[in-house]
Amino acid sequence: MAIDKSQNHQKRQQRLKEKVDERIAAATEERGIVQVITGNGKGKTTAGFGTVMRAVGHGKSAAVVQFIKGGWDCGERNLLEKFDVPFVVMATGFTWETQNRAEDIKAAEQAWQGAKAFLSDPKVDIVLLDELTYMLSYDYLNVDDVINCIANRPKHQFVVVTGRAAHRKLTELADTVSEVKNIKHAFDAGIKAQQGFDY
Amino acid sequence: MAIDKSQNHQKRQQRLKEKVDERIAAATEERGIVQVITGNGKGKTTAGFGTVMRAVGHGKSAAVVQFIKGGWDCGERNLLEKFDVPFVVMATGFTWETQNRAEDIKAAEQAWQGAKAFLSDPKVDIVLLDELTYMLSYDYLNVDDVINCIANRPKHQFVVVTGRAAHRKLTELADTVSEVKNIKHAFDAGIKAQQGFDY
Numbered sequence: 001m002a003i004d005k006s007q008n009h010q011k012r013q014q015r016l017k018e019k020v021d022e023r024i025a026a027a028t029e030e031r032g033i034v035q036v037i038t039g040n041g042k043g044k045t046t047a048g049f050g051t052v053m054r055a056v057g058h059g060k061s062a063a064v065v066q067f068i069k070g071g072w073d074c075g076e077r078n079l080l081e082k083f084d085v086p087f088v089v090m091a092t093g094f095t096w097e098t099q100n101r102a103e104d105i106k107a108a109e110q111a112w113q114g115a116k117a118f119l120s121d122p123k124v125d126i127v128l129l130d131e132l133t134y135m136l137s138y139d140y141l142n143v144d145d146v147i148n149c150i151a152n153r154p155k156h157q158f159v160v161v162t163g164r165a166a167h168r169k170l171t172e173l174a175d176t177v178s179e180v181k182n183i184k185h186a187f188d189a190g191i192k193a194q195q196g197f198d199y
Numbered sequence: 200m201a202i203d204k205s206q207n208h209q210k211r212q213q214r215l216k217e218k219v220d221e222r223i224a225a226a227t228e229e230r231g232i233v234q235v236i237t238g239n240g241k242g243k244t245t246a247g248f249g250t251v252m253r254a255v256g257h258g259k260s261a262a263v264v265q266f267i268k269g270g271w272d273c274g275e276r277n278l279l280e281k282f283d284v285p286f287v288v289m290a291t292g293f294t295w296e297t298q299n300r301a302e303d304i305k306a307a308e309q310a311w312q313g314a315k316a317f318l319s320d321p322k323v324d325i326v327l328l329d330e331l332t333y334m335l336s337y338d339y340l341n342v343d344d345v346i347n348c349i350a351n352r353p354k355h356q357f358v359v360v361t362g363r364a365a366h367r368k369l370t371e372l373a374d375t376v377s378e379v380k381n382i383k384h385a386f387d388a389g390i391k392a393q394q395g396f397d398y
Contacts, residue, residue, distance in 0.1 A: 009300040026389060033385045033396075035241070041377035043236050043246035046253060050245030050275070051396065053252050057274030058395035075256030076249070079282075101208040126396065158396050175385035178240035186232045186374035190225060196257035197232075197250070197325065197357050 032125075032157040033175035034150060038133060038166035041180035048128045048162040049076040055158070056083050060125040063118040066090060067111055067163075068131040075196060088114030108140035115149070122154040133163030136170070143169055231324075231356040232374035233349060237332060237365035240379035247327045247361040248275040254357070255282050259324040262317040264310055265289060266362075267330040274395060287313030307339035314348070321353040332362030332369070342368055 035051070037044045052062045064080065065088045077087055090111040092104055112135070118127045135141040147169050150159055161170060171177050193199060234250070236243045251261045263279065264287045276286055289310040291303055311334070317326045334340040346368050349358055360369060370376050392398060 006300045023386070024392070027386050027391045029388075029390045030393065031390065033390060035385075037242050039380070041379075042234070042375055043242070043250075043377045043379070046249030047242035047246035047379075048249065049252060050247065050249030051242075053248060053278055054245060054274035054398075055395050057276070057278035060395045075253035077256070079252055079256035083278075101205045171382065174383070175388060175390060176241055177382035178242045179380040179382050180240075180242070180246075181238070181378040181380060183370065183376035183378050184373070186234075187222070187226050189228075189374060191228045191230065191232060191374060192226045193223075194229065196254050196259045199253075 031155050032153070032159070034159045034161070034173055035176040035178070036166050036171055036174040037160065037162045037178050037180060038164060038171070039179035039181050040164055041182035042185060043180050044162040044164075045076075045130055047178070047180070048130055048160045049080075051158075051160050052080065052085065052126060052128050055126045056080065056085060061085075061123060062126045062128065063121075063124045064088070064128045064130065065111055065115040065118070065132075066130045067108065067135050074199075086118075088118075104138070105140045108135045112141055112146070119149045119153045119157070119159070122157070124154075124157060126158040126160065127153075129159065129161045131163045132161050133166045133170070136167040137165055143167055146170075147173055230354050231352070231358070233358045233360070233372055234375040234377070235365050235370055235373040236359065236361045236377050236379060237363060237370070238378035238380050239363055240381035241384060242379050243361040243363075244275075244329055246377075246379070247329050247359045248279075250357075250359050251279065251284065251325060251327050254325045255279065255284060260284075260322060261325045261327065262320075262323045263287070263327045263329065264314040264317065264331075265329045266307065266310055266334050273398075285317075287317075303337070304339045307334045311340055311345075318348045318352045318356070318358070321356070323353075323356060325357040325359065326352075328358065328360045330362045331360050332365045335366040335369070336364055342366055345369075346372055 037047050052064060055062050062085045064085060067090045088111055090107045092107040115129055118124050136143050136146065151173060153159065187193060236246050251263060254261050261284045263284060266289045280286065287310055289306050291306040314328055317323050335342050335345065350372060352358065386392060
Protein backbone atom coordinates (compact mmCIF):
# COMPACT_ATOMS: atom_id res chain seq x y z
CA MET A 1 0.00 0.00 0.00
CA ALA A 2 2.68 2.49 1.03
CA ILE A 3 4.74 1.50 -2.00
CA ASP A 4 1.74 1.89 -4.33
CA LYS A 5 1.02 5.34 -3.01
CA SER A 6 4.66 6.27 -3.43
CA GLN A 7 4.79 4.87 -7.00
CA ASN A 8 1.60 6.65 -8.01
CA HIS A 9 3.01 9.82 -6.55
CA GLN A 10 6.20 9.37 -8.53
CA LYS A 11 4.31 8.81 -11.81
CA ARG A 12 2.09 11.82 -11.21
CA GLN A 13 5.09 14.00 -10.38
CA GLN A 14 6.93 12.70 -13.46
CA ARG A 15 4.02 13.78 -15.69
CA LEU A 16 3.88 17.14 -13.96
CA LYS A 17 7.63 17.62 -14.46
CA GLU A 18 7.32 16.80 -18.19
CA LYS A 19 4.52 19.32 -18.57
CA VAL A 20 6.45 22.02 -16.71
CA ASP A 21 9.63 21.29 -18.70
CA GLU A 22 7.70 21.54 -21.99
CA ARG A 23 6.28 24.89 -21.00
CA ILE A 24 9.72 26.14 -19.96
CA ALA A 25 11.18 25.03 -23.32
CA ALA A 26 8.40 26.87 -25.19
CA ALA A 27 9.04 30.15 -23.37
CA THR A 28 12.05 31.57 -25.20
CA GLU A 29 11.51 35.32 -25.48
CA GLU A 30 13.61 37.43 -23.11
CA ARG A 31 12.58 41.01 -22.42
CA GLY A 32 11.31 43.20 -19.66
CA ILE A 33 7.64 42.69 -18.94
CA VAL A 34 4.87 44.88 -17.58
CA GLN A 35 3.10 43.42 -14.56
CA VAL A 36 -0.15 44.86 -13.22
CA ILE A 37 -1.30 43.90 -9.72
CA THR A 38 -4.88 45.05 -9.25
CA GLY A 39 -8.04 44.08 -7.32
CA ASN A 40 -9.57 45.04 -3.97
CA GLY A 41 -7.60 42.63 -1.70
CA LYS A 42 -4.65 43.17 0.62
CA GLY A 43 -1.20 42.52 -0.81
CA LYS A 44 -0.86 44.56 -4.02
CA THR A 45 1.69 47.08 -2.75
CA THR A 46 3.58 44.43 -0.77
CA ALA A 47 3.74 42.24 -3.90
CA GLY A 48 5.16 45.19 -5.82
CA PHE A 49 7.77 45.89 -3.15
CA GLY A 50 8.54 42.18 -2.83
CA THR A 51 9.31 42.09 -6.56
CA VAL A 52 11.62 45.09 -6.21
CA MET A 53 13.33 43.45 -3.22
CA ARG A 54 13.89 40.23 -5.16
CA ALA A 55 15.48 42.21 -8.01
CA VAL A 56 17.68 44.22 -5.64
CA GLY A 57 18.71 40.99 -3.92
CA HIS A 58 19.95 39.81 -7.33
CA GLY A 59 21.96 43.00 -7.85
CA LYS A 60 19.49 44.68 -10.25
CA SER A 61 18.87 48.42 -10.11
CA ALA A 62 15.38 49.51 -9.11
CA ALA A 63 13.40 52.74 -8.82
CA VAL A 64 10.12 53.41 -7.03
CA VAL A 65 7.41 55.99 -7.54
CA GLN A 66 4.67 56.06 -4.91
CA PHE A 67 1.44 57.69 -5.91
CA ILE A 68 -1.01 58.42 -3.03
CA LYS A 69 0.86 56.95 -0.04
CA GLY A 70 3.20 59.93 0.43
CA GLY A 71 1.98 60.94 3.86
CA TRP A 72 2.75 57.64 5.62
CA ASP A 73 5.98 56.56 7.24
CA CYS A 74 7.08 53.76 5.03
CA GLY A 75 8.97 50.65 6.10
CA GLU A 76 9.68 49.62 2.53
CA ARG A 77 11.29 52.96 1.86
CA ASN A 78 13.44 52.80 5.03
CA LEU A 79 14.81 49.48 3.89
CA LEU A 80 15.24 50.07 0.16
CA GLU A 81 16.98 53.42 0.61
CA LYS A 82 19.79 51.46 2.29
CA PHE A 83 20.29 49.86 -1.14
CA ASP A 84 20.30 53.21 -2.96
CA VAL A 85 16.93 52.61 -4.59
CA PRO A 86 15.66 56.07 -5.58
CA PHE A 87 12.16 56.99 -4.40
CA VAL A 88 9.80 59.58 -5.78
CA VAL A 89 6.85 60.08 -3.45
CA MET A 90 3.73 62.06 -4.32
CA ALA A 91 3.57 65.03 -2.02
CA THR A 92 -0.05 65.06 -0.89
CA GLY A 93 -0.67 61.68 0.72
CA PHE A 94 -4.09 60.03 0.48
CA THR A 95 -6.46 61.94 -1.75
CA TRP A 96 -9.31 61.67 0.77
CA GLU A 97 -7.11 63.52 3.24
CA THR A 98 -6.33 66.40 0.91
CA GLN A 99 -9.73 66.97 -0.74
CA ASN A 100 -8.26 69.40 -3.20
CA ARG A 101 -8.40 68.29 -6.79
CA ALA A 102 -6.12 70.98 -8.22
CA GLU A 103 -3.36 70.28 -5.70
CA ASP A 104 -3.68 66.54 -6.20
CA ILE A 105 -3.30 66.92 -9.96
CA LYS A 106 -0.21 69.06 -9.51
CA ALA A 107 1.31 66.50 -7.14
CA ALA A 108 0.41 63.62 -9.50
CA GLU A 109 2.06 65.39 -12.42
CA GLN A 110 5.21 66.01 -10.40
CA ALA A 111 5.43 62.35 -9.38
CA TRP A 112 4.80 61.34 -12.99
CA GLN A 113 7.78 63.44 -14.15
CA GLY A 114 9.90 61.28 -11.84
CA ALA A 115 8.38 58.12 -13.29
CA LYS A 116 9.07 59.32 -16.84
CA ALA A 117 12.75 59.84 -16.02
CA PHE A 118 13.03 56.25 -14.74
CA LEU A 119 11.07 54.87 -17.70
CA SER A 120 13.55 56.42 -20.14
CA ASP A 121 16.72 55.42 -18.25
CA PRO A 122 18.29 52.17 -19.52
CA LYS A 123 20.33 51.88 -16.31
CA VAL A 124 17.10 51.18 -14.36
CA ASP A 125 16.19 47.48 -14.51
CA ILE A 126 12.83 47.65 -12.74
CA VAL A 127 10.39 50.48 -12.01
CA LEU A 128 7.61 50.16 -9.44
CA LEU A 129 4.68 52.53 -10.04
CA ASP A 130 2.87 51.97 -6.76
CA GLU A 131 -0.83 52.95 -6.75
CA LEU A 132 -0.59 54.47 -10.22
CA THR A 133 -4.04 53.14 -11.18
CA TYR A 134 -5.82 55.75 -9.05
CA MET A 135 -4.15 58.58 -10.97
CA LEU A 136 -5.95 57.27 -14.06
CA SER A 137 -9.28 56.52 -12.32
CA TYR A 138 -9.33 60.06 -10.91
CA ASP A 139 -8.26 61.44 -14.29
CA TYR A 140 -5.22 63.13 -12.68
CA LEU A 141 -2.90 61.86 -15.42
CA ASN A 142 -3.46 61.39 -19.14
CA VAL A 143 -3.86 57.67 -19.79
CA ASP A 144 -2.35 57.76 -23.30
CA ASP A 145 0.73 59.59 -22.06
CA VAL A 146 1.17 56.98 -19.31
CA ILE A 147 0.68 54.07 -21.74
CA ASN A 148 3.11 55.53 -24.31
CA CYS A 149 5.87 56.09 -21.75
CA ILE A 150 5.57 52.54 -20.41
CA ALA A 151 5.38 51.02 -23.91
CA ASN A 152 8.46 52.92 -25.11
CA ARG A 153 10.70 52.13 -22.13
CA PRO A 154 14.09 50.35 -22.61
CA LYS A 155 13.44 46.82 -23.89
CA HIS A 156 14.98 45.01 -20.88
CA GLN A 157 13.18 47.13 -18.25
CA PHE A 158 10.51 45.61 -16.00
CA VAL A 159 7.58 47.70 -14.83
CA VAL A 160 5.23 46.83 -11.98
CA VAL A 161 2.00 48.80 -11.54
CA THR A 162 -0.22 48.37 -8.47
CA GLY A 163 -3.63 49.65 -7.43
CA ARG A 164 -7.34 48.89 -7.65
CA ALA A 165 -9.40 49.03 -10.82
CA ALA A 166 -6.57 49.14 -13.35
CA HIS A 167 -7.50 50.99 -16.55
CA ARG A 168 -8.34 48.71 -19.51
CA LYS A 169 -5.53 50.22 -21.58
CA LEU A 170 -3.07 49.35 -18.84
CA THR A 171 -4.15 45.70 -18.56
CA GLU A 172 -4.09 45.41 -22.36
CA LEU A 173 -0.51 46.66 -22.44
CA ALA A 174 0.55 44.40 -19.55
CA ASP A 175 2.16 40.98 -20.08
CA THR A 176 1.12 39.70 -16.66
CA VAL A 177 -1.99 40.74 -14.74
CA SER A 178 -2.90 39.49 -11.28
CA GLU A 179 -6.12 40.41 -9.52
CA VAL A 180 -5.89 40.31 -5.73
CA LYS A 181 -9.39 39.57 -4.43
CA ASN A 182 -10.44 40.35 -0.88
CA ILE A 183 -11.87 37.15 0.63
CA LYS A 184 -11.82 38.52 4.17
CA HIS A 185 -9.99 41.30 5.98
CA ALA A 186 -9.04 41.67 9.67
CA PHE A 187 -10.03 45.35 9.55
CA ASP A 188 -13.66 44.38 8.91
CA ALA A 189 -13.56 42.29 12.11
CA GLY A 190 -12.52 45.33 14.16
CA ILE A 191 -8.77 44.73 14.19
CA LYS A 192 -6.74 47.91 14.00
CA ALA A 193 -4.24 48.53 11.17
CA GLN A 194 -0.81 48.22 12.75
CA GLN A 195 2.37 50.06 11.83
CA GLY A 196 5.09 47.76 10.55
CA PHE A 197 2.60 45.24 9.24
CA ASP A 198 -0.34 46.97 7.57
CA TYR A 199 1.57 50.11 6.57
CA MET B 200 -17.61 74.36 -14.86
CA ALA B 201 -14.08 73.80 -13.54
CA ILE B 202 -15.16 75.09 -10.13
CA ASP B 203 -18.22 72.80 -10.08
CA LYS B 204 -16.08 69.76 -10.85
CA SER B 205 -13.64 70.76 -8.13
CA GLN B 206 -16.46 71.30 -5.58
CA ASN B 207 -18.14 68.00 -6.41
CA HIS B 208 -14.80 66.30 -6.03
CA GLN B 209 -14.27 67.93 -2.65
CA LYS B 210 -17.74 66.84 -1.39
CA ARG B 211 -17.22 63.30 -2.62
CA GLN B 212 -13.79 63.13 -0.99
CA GLN B 213 -15.20 64.57 2.25
CA ARG B 214 -17.83 61.78 2.39
CA LEU B 215 -15.15 59.19 1.61
CA LYS B 216 -12.93 60.57 4.37
CA GLU B 217 -15.82 60.42 6.89
CA LYS B 218 -16.51 56.81 5.95
CA VAL B 219 -12.83 55.83 6.25
CA ASP B 220 -12.48 57.68 9.58
CA GLU B 221 -15.57 55.89 10.97
CA ARG B 222 -14.14 52.53 10.00
CA ILE B 223 -10.77 53.39 11.55
CA ALA B 224 -12.48 54.40 14.81
CA ALA B 225 -14.42 51.10 14.89
CA ALA B 226 -11.26 49.00 14.52
CA THR B 227 -9.84 48.95 18.04
CA GLU B 228 -8.46 45.45 18.64
CA GLU B 229 -4.67 45.16 18.52
CA ARG B 230 -3.10 41.75 18.01
CA GLY B 231 -1.07 39.79 15.54
CA ILE B 232 -3.12 38.54 12.63
CA VAL B 233 -2.89 35.57 10.31
CA GLN B 234 -2.85 36.49 6.63
CA VAL B 235 -3.30 33.92 3.88
CA ILE B 236 -2.33 34.82 0.30
CA THR B 237 -3.64 32.15 -2.04
CA GLY B 238 -4.87 31.74 -5.63
CA ASN B 239 -3.28 30.82 -8.96
CA GLY B 240 -1.88 34.24 -9.95
CA LYS B 241 1.61 35.71 -9.81
CA GLY B 242 2.53 37.72 -6.71
CA LYS B 243 1.79 35.55 -3.65
CA THR B 244 5.38 34.93 -2.58
CA THR B 245 6.43 38.48 -3.44
CA ALA B 246 3.51 39.83 -1.36
CA GLY B 247 4.69 37.66 1.55
CA PHE B 248 8.26 38.89 1.24
CA GLY B 249 7.08 42.46 0.76
CA THR B 250 5.21 42.22 4.07
CA VAL B 251 8.34 40.91 5.80
CA MET B 252 10.39 43.69 4.26
CA ARG B 253 7.94 46.34 5.47
CA ALA B 254 8.15 44.92 9.00
CA VAL B 255 11.95 44.77 8.93
CA GLY B 256 12.02 48.35 7.62
CA HIS B 257 10.11 49.31 10.78
CA GLY B 258 12.61 47.51 13.02
CA LYS B 259 10.45 44.40 13.64
CA SER B 260 12.04 40.96 13.87
CA ALA B 261 11.06 38.50 11.16
CA ALA B 262 11.63 34.84 10.34
CA VAL B 263 11.06 32.98 7.08
CA VAL B 264 10.37 29.33 6.29
CA GLN B 265 10.36 28.41 2.62
CA PHE B 266 8.58 25.23 1.70
CA ILE B 267 9.22 23.94 -1.85
CA LYS B 268 11.49 26.68 -3.27
CA GLY B 269 14.69 25.42 -1.63
CA GLY B 270 16.54 24.60 -4.82
CA TRP B 271 16.49 28.09 -6.31
CA ASP B 272 18.88 30.94 -5.77
CA CYS B 273 16.77 33.43 -3.93
CA GLY B 274 17.05 37.22 -4.20
CA GLU B 275 14.77 37.75 -1.22
CA ARG B 276 17.03 35.62 0.93
CA ASN B 277 20.20 37.44 -0.20
CA LEU B 278 18.68 40.70 0.87
CA LEU B 279 16.94 39.72 4.11
CA GLU B 280 19.94 37.85 5.48
CA LYS B 281 21.72 41.21 5.54
CA PHE B 282 19.13 42.17 8.17
CA ASP B 283 19.67 39.00 10.23
CA VAL B 284 16.32 37.51 9.26
CA PRO B 285 16.66 33.77 9.89
CA PHE B 286 15.71 31.47 7.00
CA VAL B 287 14.71 27.83 7.09
CA VAL B 288 14.59 26.38 3.60
CA MET B 289 13.14 23.01 2.73
CA ALA B 290 15.94 20.83 1.43
CA THR B 291 14.44 19.19 -1.64
CA GLY B 292 13.37 22.04 -3.90
CA PHE B 293 10.31 21.70 -6.11
CA THR B 294 8.44 18.48 -5.53
CA TRP B 295 8.14 17.75 -9.26
CA GLU B 296 11.92 17.79 -9.40
CA THR B 297 12.39 15.28 -6.59
CA GLN B 298 9.58 12.80 -7.33
CA ASN B 299 10.20 11.00 -4.10
CA ARG B 300 7.34 11.19 -1.64
CA ALA B 301 9.20 9.79 1.37
CA GLU B 302 12.07 12.25 0.99
CA ASP B 303 9.69 15.14 0.45
CA ILE B 304 7.82 14.30 3.64
CA LYS B 305 11.05 14.13 5.60
CA ALA B 306 12.15 17.50 4.22
CA ALA B 307 8.71 19.02 4.95
CA GLU B 308 8.81 17.81 8.53
CA GLN B 309 12.28 19.24 9.04
CA ALA B 310 11.22 22.62 7.69
CA TRP B 311 8.10 22.47 9.88
CA GLN B 312 10.24 21.99 13.00
CA GLY B 313 11.91 25.28 12.13
CA ALA B 314 8.50 26.92 11.68
CA LYS B 315 7.32 25.60 15.07
CA ALA B 316 10.35 27.14 16.79
CA PHE B 317 9.53 30.57 15.30
CA LEU B 318 5.80 30.19 16.11
CA SER B 319 6.59 29.67 19.80
CA ASP B 320 9.19 32.44 20.08
CA PRO B 321 7.76 35.73 21.41
CA LYS B 322 10.83 37.62 20.15
CA VAL B 323 9.72 36.94 16.57
CA ASP B 324 7.22 39.60 15.40
CA ILE B 325 6.35 38.11 12.03
CA VAL B 326 6.71 34.65 10.51
CA LEU B 327 6.43 34.01 6.77
CA LEU B 328 5.46 30.44 5.88
CA ASP B 329 6.09 30.63 2.13
CA GLU B 330 4.32 27.95 0.04
CA LEU B 331 3.07 26.13 3.14
CA THR B 332 -0.27 25.35 1.50
CA TYR B 333 1.25 22.65 -0.74
CA MET B 334 2.49 20.72 2.31
CA LEU B 335 -1.16 20.34 3.30
CA SER B 336 -2.49 19.65 -0.23
CA TYR B 337 0.09 16.89 -0.64
CA ASP B 338 -0.62 15.62 2.87
CA TYR B 339 3.05 16.01 3.82
CA LEU B 340 2.15 17.74 7.11
CA ASN B 341 -0.72 17.16 9.51
CA VAL B 342 -3.22 19.98 9.06
CA ASP B 343 -4.40 19.99 12.70
CA ASP B 344 -0.84 20.22 13.99
CA VAL B 345 -0.19 23.16 11.65
CA ILE B 346 -3.43 24.91 12.66
CA ASN B 347 -2.78 24.43 16.39
CA CYS B 348 0.73 25.80 16.22
CA ILE B 349 -0.39 28.89 14.35
CA ALA B 350 -3.41 29.42 16.63
CA ASN B 351 -1.30 29.13 19.81
CA ARG B 352 1.49 31.48 18.74
CA PRO B 353 2.38 34.56 20.85
CA LYS B 354 -0.55 36.99 20.77
CA HIS B 355 1.32 39.85 19.10
CA GLN B 356 2.91 37.68 16.38
CA PHE B 357 1.91 38.06 12.71
CA VAL B 358 1.86 35.05 10.41
CA VAL B 359 1.74 35.17 6.62
CA VAL B 360 1.02 31.98 4.67
CA THR B 361 1.35 31.80 0.88
CA GLY B 362 0.54 29.19 -1.77
CA ARG B 363 -2.24 27.96 -4.06
CA ALA B 364 -5.39 26.20 -2.87
CA ALA B 365 -5.15 27.06 0.84
CA HIS B 366 -6.78 24.43 3.07
CA ARG B 367 -10.24 25.39 4.37
CA LYS B 368 -9.05 25.11 7.99
CA LEU B 369 -6.30 27.59 7.22
CA THR B 370 -8.60 30.19 5.65
CA GLU B 371 -11.04 29.75 8.55
CA LEU B 372 -8.28 30.46 11.05
CA ALA B 373 -6.99 33.44 9.07
CA ASP B 374 -8.03 37.03 9.81
CA THR B 375 -7.21 38.24 6.31
CA VAL B 376 -7.40 36.18 3.13
CA SER B 377 -6.47 37.44 -0.32
CA GLU B 378 -6.87 35.40 -3.48
CA VAL B 379 -4.45 36.32 -6.27
CA LYS B 380 -6.15 35.44 -9.54
CA ASN B 381 -4.24 34.94 -12.75
CA ILE B 382 -5.78 37.22 -15.38
CA LYS B 383 -2.89 36.76 -17.81
CA HIS B 384 0.72 35.68 -17.54
CA ALA B 385 3.76 36.51 -19.70
CA PHE B 386 4.91 32.89 -19.50
CA ASP B 387 1.81 31.79 -21.43
CA ALA B 388 2.80 34.22 -24.21
CA GLY B 389 6.20 32.55 -24.56
CA ILE B 390 8.22 34.94 -22.41
CA LYS B 391 10.94 33.23 -20.39
CA ALA B 392 11.02 33.38 -16.59
CA GLN B 393 13.93 35.67 -15.72
CA GLN B 394 16.22 35.53 -12.73
CA GLY B 395 15.97 38.56 -10.52
CA PHE B 396 12.38 39.22 -11.53
CA ASP B 397 10.43 35.98 -11.73
CA TYR B 398 12.54 34.10 -9.17
